[in-house]
Amino acid sequence: MIHIPKLFRQEEEEMSSLSLPLLPLRDIVVFPYMVVPLFIGRERSIAALATAMDQDKHIFLAVQTRPDIDDPGKNDIKTIGTIGTVLQMLRLSDGTVKALVEGSVRGRIVNFLPGEDFFKVEVRPVIETGLPLAEETAFTRTVRESFDAFVKHNKDAVPPEIQANIATITNASQLADTIAAHVPFNIKNKQRLLEEADLKHRMTELSGFIRSEIEIAGIEQKIKQRVKKQMEQHQKNYYLNEQMRAIKKEMGGDKDEAGEELAELERRIKRKKMSKEGARKARHELKKLKNTPPMSAEHTVIRNYIDWIISLPWLSRSKVNNNIDAAETILNEDHYGLEKPKERILEYLAVQSLVKKVKGPILCLVGPPGVGKTSLAKSVARATGRNFVRISLGGVRDEAEIRGHRRTYIGSMPGKIIQALRKTSVNNPVFCLDEVDKMSMDFRGDPSAALLEVLDPEQNFAFNDHYLDMDYDLSDILFVTTANSLHSIPLPLQDRMEIIKLPGYTEYEKYNIATQFLIPKQLKANGVADREITFSKNAVYTIIQRYTREAGVRNLEREISTICRKIAREVAKGNGHHSFRITAGTVAKYLGPPSYHHGQMENDDRVGLVTGLAWTQVGGELLSVETAIMPGKGELTITGKLGDVMKESAQAAVSYVRSRSDQFKIDSDFHKKFDIHIHVPEGAIPKDGPSAGVTMCTSLVSALTKKPVYRNLAMTGEITLRGRVLPVGGIRDKILAAHRGGIHRIIIPKECEKDLNEIPPTIAKKLEIILSEHMDEILDLALKPADSAAGDPAPPVAAAQPENGAKNSAN
Structure with a gap:
């Protein structure tokens, strides 16, 4: 062992430095008084050992900051280590190389010395701080007690010879x-103890670390005991079950429970009417079940599979x-109305009554x-x-929701189709x-792709569920499938289905639905059916027009329910009223101020102001288009939160007007010379689509020619650069909005x-519907003569046509 005089004397202020080869350690901390074997494989480390053996056998042992570094640098080595002696070296x-080293004293790296083959460092021994005798005795006793308690919980952690050696040590350090x-x-904790030169702090930390290890050992022991107890219980249950089976078998009278269950499954398979493939599969799986131990996981999987096969219709x-x-x-x-869906369902029933086997249609x-x-689908089932x-x-995203999971997965199940059929x-x-x-x-x-097989009449007779x-x-x-729009349904899926469109209800249809269905339903639901409650015709129309804006009747039913609830509250207070009459004037009392206002015809014929027709998801709506002409540099401004299609329609209208400037007598x-501003009011509402093309063009020509536009005229259609009028959608809803x-x-x-056949006859008789093919025809009908004043009355309404209320302006 290296001799360092007065090493542990606290009053020694300076120690002489030593020049030693450095041996970096990966995963071990060498303490003083510790003899440890080391296996070295790195060339630099072997060279450091060889140099130490050739000189005085002294070497400095320090831990790397990260054990995974094969070629550590100066910054990758801890500065506090142990000065040791190489006792033996064997290649x-x-x-x-196997080396046996003994730790002598703590040391600190002062400087790294030049060297190519290995690290050579200048090391100064670390001075330890001692303790008074009484404190040293107390700390020594505490550490020994902690160590004895640790050995008691971990008998195999420390060899007996080491325990005997520790018992004989008298020096506290x-x-x-x-x-x-x-x-x-x-x-990390061992390095902390090595770096601690103050003996009091070192022994305090050592006691804390030992107590932590004792707690961990206690928890590990509890876990082992719990696992052992569970295993013993499982073994006991298995042994008892086997004994019971053996006893029943020896008695010979009754079968065991598993045998009874298998026999019941076999009887159910024989009684069940199923396809040949299903019966064969069920018998095959039952045979496998008989040969599978009841305690295995596969037994449960096969049992559930047979249950699914037997329970399907x-x-x-x-x-x-x-x-x-x-x-x-x-x-x-x-249902009120919905003539086309009803007609298609009745056609299916007629075919089914004549043909024994008809492939189920997909509506x-x-x-x-x-x-x-959805309620129509319920009515189909009832009918x-x-x-x-x-x-x-x-929100379905998983293909397995339709086709099911394969039985290789834990917790696998059939798809929604098979599950619903079982119910x-x-x-x-x-x-x-x-x-x-x-x-x-x-x-x-893609679940929509999985639905192709389900909804294809040519394939669904052999639908294959993965489970x-x-x-x-x-x-x-x-x-019967339902959807709000077609554009989000993949085209291959649309091809498998017969599309039946349900347009929004007219106000007349909503009125009949409310009086025949919704009001009686809500009176009963709110407990006031026994009271004399009547809704006037104007009251119902007020709710429809001023408190709802929808294609269906869902919000209409909510508003009627609100009125019924408020009446129920008055009845519950005991006001004594037995009859309530809801009129147009009292609707606001129950529902508050009106939520909506429908577009109305303008009061005067004005220049540059045209009424157009638009379609929204809640039905048709009137759409005003205004154009203003101002001196300027030829800028075109389009406002009103318009989409790209409407902006392109406005640009097409300008180009058309420029091409016909001579005909319109325009510069x-x-x-x-002029700035043109086209504006569509209600700028907070997004608008898009080609339907406003003719409306914008009419407004532009009116503003440029100073000719007013008839206020009782509305229009819709797409415009081309040559003035042709192209078809648009939503005609039925647009005409209803104009009538409203x-x-x-x-x-x-x-x-x-062709779309005029969908207009209710009662409404078509009140309208003059004009068919147009070119923009010139529309301008002739929409613009008043140049000498007419802006406030002149509009021309009288022409009589409706006898067939569909429409006429061709070109005739």
Whole structure:
């Protein structure tokens, strides 16, 4: 051991430095008084050992900051380490070196000395701070007690010979270092103890570390005991179960429970009517189940699979009502209007009554919210006498929701289609797939693609669910899907379905729905059905026009419910009223100020102001377009929160007017001398679409020619650069909006004549609908003569046409 005089004397202020080779250590801390074998494989470390052996066998041992560094630098080595002596060095056959080193005293690296083959450092021994005798005795006793308690909990952690050696140590510093070296602390804590020169602090930290190890050892012991107890319980249960089976078998009278369960499964399979493939699969799986130990996980998987096969309605059918008259009565009782969907359902029933086997049609009801798509599907089930099943597809992203999971997954199940059939217990229900347009896709697959097989009449007779892994016949099911819009449904899926559009209700239809269905329903729901409560016609129309803005009747029902609740409150207070009459004047008392106002016809014929027709998701609406001409440099300004399509329509209108400037008697350079501002009011509402093309063009020509536009005229249509009027959509809703706003003359594109059949006859008789093919015709009809004043009365309304209320302005 290296001799350093007066090393542990506290009054020694300076120690002489030593020049020693450095041996970096990866995962071990060498303490003074510690003899430890080391296996060295790095060339620099081997060179440092060889140099130490050649000189005086002294070497400095320091820990690396990170053990994963193969070639550490100066900054990767701890500055506090141990000055040690190489006792033995042995080269092994694989090129590594085994060395036996003994720690002597703590040391600190003062400087790194030049060297290429290995690190050579200047080391100064660390002076330790001692303790008074009484304190040293107390700390020594505390550390020994902690160490004894640790050994008691971890008998195998410290070898007996080390325990005997520790018991004989009298020096406090040596005791602390020896215990720290042999208790399994982590490297970080051991380095902290090595770096602590104050003996009092070192022994305090050592006691704390030992207590932590004792707590950890106690927790580990509890966990081991708990695991052992559970294993013993499982073994005991298994042993008892086997004994019970053996006893029952010896008695020979009764079968064991597992045998009874298998026998019951076999009887159910024999009684169940299913396809040949299903019966074969069930018998095969039952055979596997008999050979599978009941305690294995696979036993439960096979058992659940057989349960699914047996519980499905393979050949179970409900009796279908083919009485067309009775079905028509039921459909009319449940819904007002909706003639096309009702007609299609009655056609299906007629075909089914004539043909024994008809492939179930796939109907897709498309319309705005609240028009009765889902309730119509329920009425179909009621009219046909079938069970009704509904599945919401909104937000479904996983293909397995439709096709099911394969049985290789834990917790796998069939898809929603098979699950719903199991609940309904028949193979020919009315199956409503709600919100088919709101499915999405992600990394788990595309559920809309999985629906192709379900909804294809040429494929769904052999639908293959991943969980069942065999064909299942879905062709007897009457599928009804619902959607709010078509554009979000993939085209291949649309191709499998028969699209039936449900447009928004007219005010007349809403009135009838409210009086025949909604009001009686809400009176009963709010507990005031026994009171004499009446809604006047004007009151219902006021709620429809001023408190709702929708294509359906959902919000209308909410407003009626609000009125019924307020009446119920008055009744509950005991006001004594037995009759309530709701009029147009009292609606505001229950519902507050009106929420909406519908577009109305202008009061005067004005220059540059034209009434257009627009379509929104809640129906048609009047749309005013204004144009102002100002001296300027030819800038075109378009405002009103318009989309790209409407801006392009405005630019097309300007180009058309420029090309016809001579015909309109307009200065051909107007686009250079004047600024044009086209504005569509209600700028907070986004607007887009080609329907306002003819409206913008008429407003522009009126502003440039100073000719007023008839106020009782509304128009819609797309315009081309040559003035052709192209067809647009939403004609029915637009005409209804014009009628609601007091408009009597309406101009629509010639190619939209086919849409006039959807207009209710009672409304068509009150309107003059003009069909137009060119912008010149519209301008002739819309602009007043140049010598007319802005406030002159509009021309009288022409009589409606006998067939559909429309005429061609070109005739």
